Amino acid sequence: MASKLMRGTAILTFGTVLSKVLGILYIIPFYWIIGGEENAALFNYGYVPYQIFLSIATAGVPLAIAKYIARYNAIEEYAISRKLFRSGIFLMLVTGVLTFIAMYALAPILAVMQVTSSSDGFTAQDVTAVMRAVSFALIIIPIMSLFRGYFQGHYSMAPSAVSQVVEQLARIIFLLSGTYIVLHVLDGSIVTAMSIATFSAFIGAIASMLCLLYYYFKRRPYLRKQYEADKGTLHISIPALYKSIIVTAIPFIIVGVASSLYQQYDLFTFQRIMVWLGDTAKDAQDKLGVINLSAQKIVMIPGTLALSFSVALVPLVSSAFIKKEYHVVHKNLTDVLQMTLFLTVPACLGIALLAEPIYTIFYGYSAFGTDILAFYAPIAILFSLFSVTAAILQGIDEQRFTVLSLLLGLLVKSVLQMPLMSLMGTKGALLATGLGYGVSVIFTLIIIRKYAHYSFKRIGQRTVGILILNAGMLIATYLVYLLFSQFISPEHRLSSIVLLLICVPVGIFSYGYLSLKTRLFDKIFPGRGDLLRRKLRIN
DSSP states (O other): OHHHHHHHHHHHHHHHHHHHHHHHHTHHHHHHHHTSTTTHHHHHHHHHHHHHHHHHHHTTHHHHHHHHHHHHHHTTOHHHHHHHHHHHHHHHHHHHHHHHHHHHHHHHHHHHHHSOSOTTSOOHHHHHHHHHHHGGGGGTHHHHHHHHHHHHHTTOOHHHHHHHHHHHHHHHHHHHHHHHIIIIISOOOHHHHHHHHHHHHHHHHHHHHHHHHHHHHHSHHHHHHHHHTOOOOOOOOHHHHHHHHHHHHHHHHHHHHHHHHHHHHHHHHHHHHHHHHTOOHHHHHHHHHIIIIIHHHHHHHHHHHHHHHHHHHHHHHHHHHHTTOHHHHHHHHHHHHHHHHHHHHHHHHHHHHTHHHHHHHHHOOOHHHHHHHHHHGGGHHHHHHHHHHHHHHHHTTOTHHHHHHHHHHHHHHHHHHHHHHHHHTHHHHHHHHHHHHHHHHHHHHHHHHHHSOOOOHHHHHHHHHHHHHHHHHHHHHHHHHHHHTTTSOTTSHHHHHHHHHHHHHHHHHHHHHHHHHTTHHHHHSTTTHHHHHHHHTOO
16 A cells, blocks of 8 residues: 555656646746736736636545545445446536536626725726636536546556646647737737636646546556456445535535635735735735745645645545555555655745745746745645645545634634734735644644544654754755855846755755665655665765
8 A cells, every 4th residue: 555655646746746847937938928927916816716616616526536436446346436437527517517607607796806996906807807718627627637536546646647747738838829929929918818828727628638538548448347347246326426426525625725715815805905004906916916826836836745645645545444454544644744744844945945046037036026935935834734634534534624624724814814914914914824724734633633543653753853854954055055145146047047056956965865864764765765875875
């Protein structure tokens, strides 16, 4: 089981990280095409509501499908798995069309709620046009996501990984070429360009769907042979299957929509609070664009790893849990939690330390953007932990608590937003988000301890060790950065790249060296430390 977790996570991580990296790198030419990050706020106004509607459209069904397929395959009831998949296709088709109609129709109302009436920012009509353009993707993506869940339920992660990359490439090519043609060839408006940019989600979804269909038909003979080996001892009706899907899927919706709900709350409140504090509507929109798009995209890169872990984790934990193999469940929980901390903590802290050159490379130099990124990056550790702990709850059939954990977090966010922004300005909104996620994570950990009978003693010990190693890494990296930044300016893209090429290897080497020297690496990745020490000649 552990090897499946590692292998599945490795495949999904590679595909997901590559997809996310592409989703970050395109920002550089995109910002050049649209004339800077001030126009990117319009993109964000349309995209965040879309993500919420998308979570409703998919309704958590893909991951629920993965969970139940893994469960029924584990007891060789393959016919039920096939029935579950086929019924899910119909469900996704219906929910996709209905949510598309709902978003298209509600776009004017949501637009009015997101922007102020001031004339120095984007108007509700502008936001409405962008929201309606992206809504078309809702027709395709639910079915596409279902196919990914189907493959993941069979522990086949490659189709999901490859389709993510294909989706991102098709989306980016259409987005960049479309916006360039609109603005620099046809001399069109920024609203039309942003509509093209958001519509690219539909193009990417089509490309991904074609990729998944290729894998499906290629593996159909194997799936048919598996179906013929069905035991046939269980008989579950379609209504019963739908009931299982819906009950299981609701918490998956909550996890998928969590980040978007926090962002949507900022879209509803941030600009109004900042205007009340003395900013112009345009300045408030620009700041919102930084926290909800520019910085958000960078800080969520480490969270991609946690998302890959959680997707690979659910079928494995569910399968072991249904067989009552609790020692396997506990081992998988330990593996995924310590790997998440070992990899995401240094990534988030490293982004915070090197925020100035990182932000400059992607968006151009901005003292405000750098400050926000440095403050925001450590909070992403909590995003990662929430994804993983919520997945654990789903795997042990205690998903009902996922809903409560998110509601508690959003309550904390809503209560603290105004007072913290009054004290800290833009950072107050980020701190409120971090405290909200912190409450959610603590709550999920308590539930895991109670219902999985899992002791966090070992994870606590690992966390202390990881933090000590990170302190050493940060000191070494900071000293090198301080030295070279004296004569290599982080205010220009080329010199920022040079700085990162110097500092990032120092951080990776120091962290790797310390983890191998202290043998912490061996405890997290058994059997791999000795080989690396021999190659690197570390005693």
